[in-house]
Amino acid sequence: MQSSFVLDVALELPLGITIVFGPSGAGKSTLLDCIAGLLKPDTGRIEIGGELLLDVERRIDVPPPKRKIAYVFQNLALFPHMTVEQNVAYGLADMPAPQRASRVKAMFEAFRVEQLAKRKADEISGGEQQRVALARSLATSPQLLLLDEPLTALDEGLKKSIMEDLRRWNAAQNIPILYVTHSRAEVDALGERVIVLDQGKIISTGTPHEVLDAPRRSSLAQASGFENLFSGVVTEFRETDGVMRVRLVRGACEIETPLGHAAAGAAVRLAIRAGDILLATERPYGLSARNVIAGKIISLEQRGTMFVAQVAADTDGAAVFTVHLTLGAKRILELEVNRPVWLVIKTHSCHVLED
Amino acid sequence: MDALILSVRLAACVSVILLLIGMPLAYWLAYWNWRGKFLLEAIVALPLVLPPTVLGFYVLIALGPHGPIGKVSEALFHRGLAFTFGGLVFASVLYSFPFTVQPLIASFEAMDRRLLDASALLGASRSRTFVSVILPLSLPGIVTAVVLSFAHTLGEFGVVLMVGGNLPGITRTASIDIYDHVQSMEYAEANRMALVLLIISFVVLSAVYGVNRRIGRRVWASWAAR
Numbered sequence: 393m394q395s396s397f398v399l400d401v402a403l404e405l406p407l408g409i410t411i412v413f414g415p416s417g418a419g420k421s422t423l424l425d426c427i428a429g430l431l432k433p434d435t436g437r438i439e440i441g442g443e444l445l446l447d448v449e450r451r452i453d454v455p456p457p458k459r460k461i462a463y464v465f466q467n468l469a470l471f472p473h474m475t476v477e478q479n480v481a482y483g484l485a486d487m488p489a490p491q492r493a494s495r496v497k498a499m500f501e502a503f504r505v506e507q508l509a510k511r512k513a514d515e516i517s518g519g520e521q522q523r524v525a526l527a528r529s530l531a532t533s534p535q536l537l538l539l540d541e542p543l544t545a546l547d548e549g550l551k552k553s554i555m556e557d558l559r560r561w562n563a564a565q566n567i568p569i570l571y572v573t574h575s576r577a578e579v580d581a582l583g584e585r586v587i588v589l590d591q592g593k594i595i596s597t598g599t600p601h602e603v604l605d606a607p608r609r610s611s612l613a614q615a616s617g618f619e620n621l622f623s624g625v626v627t628e629f630r631e632t633d634g635v636m637r638v639r640l641v642r643g644a645c646e647i648e649t650p651l652g653h654a655a656a657g658a659a660v661r662l663a664i665r666a667g668d669i670l671l672a673t674e675r676p677y678g679l680s681a682r683n684v685i686a687g688k689i690i691s692l693e694q695r696g697t698m699f700v701a702q703v704a705a706d707t708d709g710a711a712v713f714t715v716h717l718t719l720g721a722k723r724i725l726e727l728e729v730n731r732p733v734w735l736v737i738k739t740h741s742c743h744v745l746e747d
Numbered sequence: 748m749d750a751l752i753l754s755v756r757l758a759a760c761v762s763v764i765l766l767l768i769g770m771p772l773a774y775w776l777a778y779w780n781w782r783g784k785f786l787l788e789a790i791v792a793l794p795l796v797l798p799p800t801v802l803g804f805y806v807l808i809a810l811g812p813h814g815p816i817g818k819v820s821e822a823l824f825h826r827g828l829a830f831t832f833g834g835l836v837f838a839s840v841l842y843s844f845p846f847t848v849q850p851l852i853a854s855f856e857a858m859d860r861r862l863l864d865a866s867a868l869l870g871a872s873r874s875r876t877f878v879s880v881i882l883p884l885s886l887p888g889i890v891t892a893v894v895l896s897f898a899h900t901l902g903e904f905g906v907v908l909m910v911g912g913n914l915p916g917i918t919r920t921a922s923i924d925i926y927d928h929v930q931s932m933e934y935a936e937a938n939r940m941a942l943v944l945l946i947i948s949f950v951v952l953s954a955v956y957g958v959n960r961r962i963g964r965r966v967w968a969s970w971a972a973r
Contacts, residue, residue, distance in 0.1 A: 428864075428868060430864050430867075430868075455867075456864070456867040456868050457867050457868070457869075457870045457871060457872065458870075459868070461868060462868065463864070463865070463868050465861045465864070465865065467859070467861055469859065469861035469862050469864065469865040470865075471862060471865075471866075471879075471880060472884070473883045473884055482866070482869050482871070482879075483869030483870050483871075485870070485871070485875070486870070528869070529865075529868070529869070532869060532870060
């Protein structure tokens with residue numbers, strides 16, 4: 393599998409954090425492994441700060457120990473048989489002892505793990521291990537930091553405080569950081585430059601808002617959390633109103649969307665977030681929302697602190713919409729399976745994608 | 748008693764030599780991929796299925812005055828290796844090879860590769876990674892390898908008989924001694940030696956499994972529980 397994977401990217405990293413976002417299997421980890429020298433691409437060139445690390449044509453391939461790249465893996469890969477202190481000092485073997493001791497101390501302070509120095513790496517908590525892994529890889533003064541979904545397993549508070557420490561550290565060091573994640577929430581929280589990777593290709597670059605809130609490709613839409621994806625045909629253009637109408641292929645209902653690049657009669661994909669759809673138990677009037685569709689709840693399922701409802705539109709071939717509700721909304725509206733409801737969707741919540 | 752001391756000496760020599768040869772070989776087999784690798788793997792496993800007489804026969808020929816190893820030995824030490832302690836060690840090393848190499852390969856392969864990647868990216872050479880990361884984390888596998896080759900050598904019979912013959916104090920190991928006593932209907936003596944061998948084997952094995960389990964628990968358990 394690995395051998396037939398095609399990763400084809402060209403990117404230049406500015407200083408600071410760049411997020412690599414994409415679904416599982418998009419090639420995110422492969423990209424990092426190639427940059428670190430753990431995988432060798434068939435062809436390519438990698439340069440950091442004017443130093444050539446890889447040029448397949450010219451047969452230059454600097455081995456990983458000499459690349460000056462720090463890499464924090466998803467599983468962190470702390471050495472379990474060593475203490476926290478030994479882990480952090482591992483990359484400083486060439487340094488004279490006094491210098492090494494002061495560097496380790498500085499890293500401990502920057503990532504606030506001093507009190508763990510003598511503990512075994514496998515005896516500390518997940519958040520602590522995360523800090524130690526950062527301290528260990530950054531102790532060597534790398535020229536680039538690669539982070540492979542490092543915070544996925546942590547809760548929000550911990551994530552935030554670790555990211556703050558990393559940012560503070562990098563304010564002084566100022567190196568490029570490549571942060572890989574498949575979590576939309578993490579992208580929003582970090583809020584920096586995003587590169588979207590899908591099937592081994594960069595399909596979009598920009599701020600999270602530019603890149604992810606108006607996706608133009610359906611694979612990207614699925615990746616960035618659009619629960620509702622429909623095939624449709626553009627039936628009408630109303631340029632003066634800045635809208636167009638799209639008839640869903642399944643379900644035969646029409647939905648008003650913002651003007652897109654498509655012409656009338658073109659096949660398009662419609663993406664709507666489950667959290668952007670309102671449910672009403674009576675037909676609503678006097679709303680700015682242009683799309684009001686009658687339907688019936690066909691399933692209702694609690695997921696953590698929310699309900700996920702499937703609502704079938706009352707038209708032939710019934711299009712099914714996924715809707716997210718709070719526990720309170722479900723209780724107050726007395727929603728249950730088979731109850732007739734109205735779906736309310738703002739025009740600007742309907743995203744038109746190139747297929 | 749001479750026979751027992753000889754057996755223990757032989758087993759100790761063989762396990763030390765095997766560990767020294769087996770580690771680099773197992774490292775190579777575990778982490779390198781090349782086309783002909785399966786052939787080497789088959790050769791390493793061969794002593795598991797080969798009758799001891801077959802292995803013993805070819806080793807005897809090789810060690811003899813006209814065999815390649817015998818000739819080298821003649822040139823260096825002015826004597827052959829057949830029917831000597833050195834010859835026994837050589838034959839036993841071959842015979843116990845898989846018992847050292849296979850546990851080592853298994854524990855090297857079970858290693859989290861990201862630990863090796865992390866070591867490399869922190870600037871460590873392959874040899875430093877081996878000494879600082881692979882060896883300490885493979886301790887259970889290494890202990891298993893040493894004990895299995897020790898116990899296997901202690902109990903071997905066919906190869907020793909073929910290559911060493913039955914020279915008291917030089918090549919008459921405990922298992923041959925037992926066979927000798929049985930042949931001469933000296934069941935009491937045979938029983939004494941057999942019992943000693945049984946007890947030694949059991950004590951060594953249980954001690955090692957006990958230690959191994961403690962090491963294993965310390966190193967792996969909390970790690971796996973993450």
